[in-house]
Amino acid sequence: MSSANSPVLHWEDTPVPCLEGDTALEALLRAGIAIPHSCRAGACQSCLVQAKSGAVPAAAQQGLKDSLRAQNYLLACLCRPEQDLTLAPPGQGVRIPAFLTEADWLSDSVLRVRLAASEPLGHRPGQYLTLFRPDGLGRSYSIAGDDLELHVRRIPGGAMSNWLAEAQPGDAVTIQGPAGDCFYTPGDPTQPMLLAGAGTGLAPLFGILRDALRQGHQGPIWLYHGALNERGLYLTTELQAMAAEYPNFAYRPALLDRDGPLPELISRDHPKLNGWRGFVCGDPTIVNMLRKRLFLGGMASRAISADAFLPATLK
Amino acid sequence: MPTLYEQLGGAPAVEAAVDLFYRKVLLDDRINGFFEGVDMDRQIAKQKSFLTMVFGGPVSYSGQDMRRAHAHLVARGLNDGHFDAVVENLGASLAELGVAAELINEVAALAETTRADVLGK
Numbered sequence: 001m002s003s004a005n006s007p008v009l010h011w012e013d014t015p016v017p018c019l020e021g022d023t024a025l026e027a028l029l030r031a032g033i034a035i036p037h038s039c040r041a042g043a044c045q046s047c048l049v050q051a052k053s054g055a056v057p058a059a060a061q062q063g064l065k066d067s068l069r070a071q072n073y074l075l076a077c078l079c080r081p082e083q084d085l086t087l088a089p090p091g092q093g094v095r096i097p098a099f100l101t102e103a104d105w106l107s108d109s110v111l112r113v114r115l116a117a118s119e120p121l122g123h124r125p126g127q128y129l130t131l132f133r134p135d136g137l138g139r140s141y142s143i144a145g146d147d148l149e150l151h152v153r154r155i156p157g158g159a160m161s162n163w164l165a166e167a168q169p170g171d172a173v174t175i176q177g178p179a180g181d182c183f184y185t186p187g188d189p190t191q192p193m194l195l196a197g198a199g200t201g202l203a204p205l206f207g208i209l210r211d212a213l214r215q216g217h218q219g220p221i222w223l224y225h226g227a228l229n230e231r232g233l234y235l236t237t238e239l240q241a242m243a244a245e246y247p248n249f250a251y252r253p254a255l256l257d258r259d260g261p262l263p264e265l266i267s268r269d270h271p272k273l274n275g276w277r278g279f280v281c282g283d284p285t286i287v288n289m290l291r292k293r294l295f296l297g298g299m300a301s302r303a304i305s306a307d308a309f310l311p312a313t314l315k
Numbered sequence: 316m317p318t319l320y321e322q323l324g325g326a327p328a329v330e331a332a333v334d335l336f337y338r339k340v341l342l343d344d345r346i347n348g349f350f351e352g353v354d355m356d357r358q359i360a361k362q363k364s365f366l367t368m369v370f371g372g373p374v375s376y377s378g379q380d381m382r383r384a385h386a387h388l389v390a391r392g393l394n395d396g397h398f399d400a401v402v403e404n405l406g407a408s409l410a411e412l413g414v415a416a417e418l419i420n421e422v423a424a425l426a427e428t429t430r431a432d433v434l435g436k
């Protein structure tokens with residue numbers, strides 16, 4: 001494309017040079033504008049911005065809830081401007097103040113964080129929110145229940161997870177959301193359900209599980225929690241107690257060093273998954289393997305909901 | 316004259332065929348290597364375009380688009396045998412869905428028109 005008809009990008013009133021092939025995020029960052037960002041792949045929603053004028057490319061609104069779409073919000077990392085576009089930071093009400101109420105360790109490496117927000121987030125357990133530190137750093141976390149319960153794995157050298165590990169009750173954050181379609185939908189209370197994930201992939205699954213049981217789901221619910229070894233599991237006591245209370249719920253801790261790879265274990269337990277509903281969450285590589293395995297087992301592609309915990313990328 | 320796409324049942328028929336077809340492709344050792352490591356959501360969306368296209372439905376891919384979409388696969392050795400395998404899986408999926416043999420032949424003939432572009436000949 002010649003520069004004569006290249007689209008012109010503005011950040012509020014400031015023109016921002018946009019090279020061919022640039023995403024709006026790349027152009028804004030190069031111009032020194034501090035847009036929060038993490039995954040650069042449309043998953044974390046930390047790069048949310050609002051279009052004040054110009055045509056919003058449809059691809060840039062992928063995964064946004066309807067109310068945000070209607071207000072011309074878009075994800076800067078997915079936006080390749082096709083026409084002139086004026087962008088601005090999110091307006092009032094999109095990001096809401098919250099504070100830490102509680103933090104405790106569920107295992108050596110998994111911290112449970114509870115937040116209280118200044119207004120209800122209106123989420124379903126299993127969806128995720130984007131959490132911003134006071135300095136603007138943003139990361140996504142899945143919501144494990146009705147209240148804002150998060151399970152955060154401490155990553156060596158990780159900016160947000162280590163900050164949360166040191167944070168104190170009362171510390172202020174900002175949250176945005178909810179997002180994602182990993183949540184229980186009533187409608188077929190007898191449909192068999194399979195929930196699978198490794199590590200803190202348990203967070204959304206735990207939320208979905210509790211939601212389904214509370215809503216009286218009667219079909220079998222199998223929860224697979226994968227870990228390298230015993231030390232990677234958490235909430236085992238709670239999950240065993242729930243399995244004892246609900247005869248339709250089966251809890252399967254899956255240890256790589258004892259049970260082999262999680263997808264194979266699931267295939268051995270359930271060679272046929274036709275008619276099942278599936279949720280897979282956590283590490284992106286494991287999520288992709290699980291999703292493929294459930295699909296090949298006979299689960300319909302539209303019956304599988306997946307949340308891959310994409311890490312922050314530098315480029 | 317209704318298009319083949321309409322005769323087959325339009326978008327819902329494509330929906331049903333995609334899962335069946337893609338599952339067969341992923342299980343077929345002759346060709347599943349080409350689909351390894353591709354994000355499933357994206358791939359399913361593309362399978363939809365693929366089927367809509369060979370059903371003669373409302374998707375506009377030019378020969379150039381087909382060349383571009385498969386060029387990296389041709390570089391990895393995509394050949395006539397792989398092409399035949401895909402058409403075979405497609406026919407088997409449609410047969411499983413109860414599509415009449417003559418319609419399946421029409422689909423195969425439509426797919427055939429893309430062979431040179433897909434294989435970069």
Ligand SMILES: Cc1cc2nc3c(=O)[nH]c(=O)nc-3n(C[C@H](O)[C@H](O)[C@H](O)COP(=O)(O)OP(=O)(O)OC[C@H]3O[C@@H](n4cnc5c(N)ncnc54)[C@H](O)[C@@H]3O)c2cc1C
Binds near residue numbers: 128158312
């Ligand atoms: C939709 C969504 C939902 C998510 N839900 C959760 C959740 O419920 N619980 C949760 O703990 N996380 C979740 N994540 C991941 C989370 O957003 C952060 O990426 C994670 O907490 C690391 O952030 P950090 O700032 O501590 O590390 P960073 O400072 O971003 O990373 C530090 C270094 O560690 C590497 N790294 C990042 N993640 C990993 C990893 N998993 N394993 C090994 N190395 C890594 C990075 O590449 C980098 O080199 C989710 C992500 C997405 C997109």
Ligand code: HEM
Binds near residue numbers: 384402433
């Ligand atoms: C029968 C003729 C074929 C038609 C009509 C066809 C059509 C298509 C279409 C429409 C796309 C999506 C392009 C896009 O949106 O980017 C696509 C992508 C793809 N096709 Fe084909 N295809 C054919 C044959 C094959 C064969 C024989 C193989 C390999 C065995 C193959 C493997 C792929 C793969 C792997 C992609 C995804 C590429 C990527 O995203 O990396 N196709 N095809």
Ligand code: FES
Binds near residue numbers: 045047
């Ligand atoms: S959604 Fe844009 S950076 Fe994650």
